Amino acid sequence: MKRVTMNKAGDQPCGWQHAAASSHAAQALQLREHVFWTYTEASAIRPAIQLNLPVTVQLLPQHVWLLEQPCLTVRKEVWYAVCLAALTAMLIASGLISASTLARTGLEPTVLETRAVDLLLAAALKYFAACQGSASSFSDLDQAHPFVYAWPNGSLAVTLQLPP
């Protein structure tokens, strides 16, 4: 995958720019909000997560950024994995990630090429499930649990619902 670099003005591949005359520290904060929440590609992941949460729960930035459990129906550790997967998917979709870092994610190149955040999220969760093994602490998750559940043999399966 081609490595994307920013120009001197700090422009992003999507055309977004820092506010003029802002300090470097402020630019960094703006970039964080852009890449991890407001960017069009990044915001596309929110419905994918929201769809798997109870209807009464509204997904907020602090749920994803600061790992706050949005509801008790999702196990804490599973929610952490969802957040890490979502953040990585948003970063990949933004194009602000080096080829070497991408290669270390362990995801299929065909999925990485799409840069579709919902597909990246699903692929990341499948990879997380595969990394747990059969003797994981998630072996008691039943099929009603959002995002992932455990098979009788202890291995994990992903139940991510994606928007049409």
Add this chain to the structure above:
Amino acid sequence: MRLLSDGTLMQLLSSLGQRGQVRLIKCLNHTGNDLLECLPQEWTASLDSIFNHPPPAPTSHNAAIELLLYHTKWLPQTSPQQQPQQDQQHQHGAIQPSPNPLSLNSPTLTVRAATNFLMQPSQTARMEAWQQCAGSAITLAAPTQPQEDTRPTALAIAKALPVRVRQVCRLPWENNWKEIRWRLLQHGVVGAGGHGWPMNEAGDHEQSG
């Protein structure tokens, strides 16, 4: 009522050693126990400076290192009178090392205290970055509401973060999947940039994260 005679008390306290004496006096100070009055005055007077007049905190990194080395006895405590004698020893090639250069026999220095002391600037910067991140998240969640003071909420969230960060570190997953959280939370802290974020042509790390 005094249960012990002065002699017995002195003998008991002497057996404690300096560290034990300090702990005892700390304990008595804490409980407001009348037993404190039974201690020899010269002891309480000499230890008073440890409890009530701690040395001023160093203001620079170098000063902090010097203070720590001084307490660990790595830095020789030489007086101007001793200097000529030491020079003479150097000339004769008979340098005598200090009796115990690695002695940690200092009542004011513990490994935990020294580590905390050295880590203080990093911990402060990290907590500030976390608060900033929490503040951004709160503002993003309700951008249309009038500007409220988000600092108390951000501080409360930031204080809960260390536990979650530790739990994330223990998550059985590859580290490169966890690094992103570090980058996200520390974004904007000088020196935390890089880590997969490409630099711009000017090589300015801060701008590219």
